[in-house]
Amino acid sequence: MVDDKMCFGTYKGGLMARVAHEEIELLARKQGAEAMIHAGRPMKGYLFIEADGYDDDTALEFWIRKCLEFNPLAKASKKKSKKK
Secondary structure, eight states: OBTTBOOEEEETTEEEEEOOGGGHHHHTTSTTEEEEEETTEEEEEEEEEOGGGSOSHHHHHHHHHHHHHHGGGSOOOOOOOOOO
């Protein structure tokens, strides 16, 4: 989480990356990258990166940079109200 918004993290042995919607198609062509599927549904704005897609520092830095670049533009999730 960055600024109370999902940014990137680990997911099923890979990396979950939240990136700009307009870059999804291009970025999904990179090694190890594919559309993020969760609970059988595609997640808009997210990519799943297999371990071989970020297996060196340069590749990992690329993905983290892409996520951090998009973060200021991303919408935060609605906060769940606490039950009393």
